[in-house]
Every structure is written in C-alpha cells, then in structure tokens.
Amino acid sequence: MADKLADLSPEERAQRVAEMKAKMQSAAKKAKTETPEGEPAAVAAAPAAASVKASAAPAPVAAEKDVVVAAPVREEVKTATNGHAGNGAAASAEVAGAATVVYSAPVIEEESPEEKARKEMNRREFLTYAWGAALGLLLLEGGVATFFFMYPRFRAGEFGGVFFVGPESSLPASDAVPVPYTDGKFWLVTTEAQEPRALYMVCTHLGCLYKWAPSNFRFECPCHGSKFSHDGYYIEGPAPRSLDMFEITIENGEVAVNTGRRIVGEPAADSPARVVPA
C-alpha cells in the first residue's frame, strides 16, 4: 500500500487518503456502537488506530510515535470513551500524507496501598487537630467568661463599688442625725454600741425610699408606713425585716463602705426595737 501511495500523484494520494479516512471513521463509529455499555472504548478504538498506522505508514513501527516522510495531506482521527479522553480509552492518529503520528493514551496509575494509608493518616491527623483546636477554644471562652464574671464591675465611688467616707473620727455620733450618701444609696450612722453602719436607703417591704423623720428620731416609709429605728432595726409596719446594710471596713483609720456587699436585715420578729401591738 505504501509503495502504491508513493507512485501516485499528490492529488491521487490526497484522494486515497480521504477514502481511507472515511473508512476509518466508519469503522470507528461501528466499533463504538458495538461496544457494550461501560466497556472501555480502547478495546474498540484500538483496531482503528492500528489500521491507520498499518495502512498509511510505510515507515518502521515505533512504540509511541511513528513519523515518516511528509506530504501535503494532513488528517487526524480521535476516539474516546463516553466523550472523555480518560481511562486509557483515547487513541489519536495523525496522518500527514506519508507521515503518520500515533499517540498512545495516557496511563492513569492507581494509588498504592502505602499512598492510601498516608492520605488516611493525614485525614485522621487533621480531625485530631480540629478537635483539639475546638476544645482549646471552648476552654478559652470559658476562662474569659469566668474572668469577666469575677472581675469587679464597679469602680470606687460608684454604686456597687467601694465608698471611702473618711477617717474613723469623722463618723457621726451615736445620737447624731444619720448622714446620707446619695451616690452610694446608704445612710451612715453609729449605733449605741459605737458600731458604724451603712443602711441601705431602700425599704425592705416593697422597695420605697424611706425618709428620716427628725421629730421621731427614726426612719419612716411614706409608702405603707413601716418604721425603723435610728440604727436600722424594724419597729413596726408591713416590712418583713430590719433595714439591709452594706459591709463596712476600717483600714489604717479609713472607713470604707462596700456597696457591692449587702447584708440582709434580720427578721422583724427578732428586732430588739420591734413594737408588739397591744
């Protein structure tokens, strides 16, 4: 066949090559339609490629690529499985007159067991690190929340914080009128036992602001008539207990009232100033 092609004129050679192309395409189509579903098309395509190589090339056979003398005609045939050039199913033949180029299909190597094991290990390591990071983040959030919960939320001089009311010598006498500290919401008094007290300004009944009644030398609530002694003990009325107080500390002679620490007044029934109705 190669000798015959060499004897032909360029026009005749082109015609013969065109005929061969038509035959090859017909054979390829036929092989493709006869190929069972899912079977690699390389099985069907291989004969076609081999046919091209055998009929069009007088040149010696090469494993990957055969090139023989050039001529003006150039053609290309491609066959693939399911329209893709994967799975070793593609074969391509390029005919350039007397020249033929055959490309072998790409070979896809399967992963070795070692490679699969290595990838699996990488996934496990990633999950381990991810869990560790999530746990660390959770602990960090818990620590930050605890810190802010424990951190003092009030500054000195603000209600809820500490009030420095001066030296111990400046405390009111036990028979003196209570001194109001409106910002701290307390009355500063001294009991007959010379104990300083910071009485919370809110009534223990329903939360009204009681007043100092100088004529009776006691506290009286305008809302429901509860009455408390000068040092905060329950006298009478619907209040369930004596007045609440704030913690007082004396350091180096300085008196400090901590409005963040409230001491609940004792029950009305235990008050030494309670007036029992006749």
Ligand code: FES
């Ligand atoms: Fe003070 Fe009721 S709120 S007596």
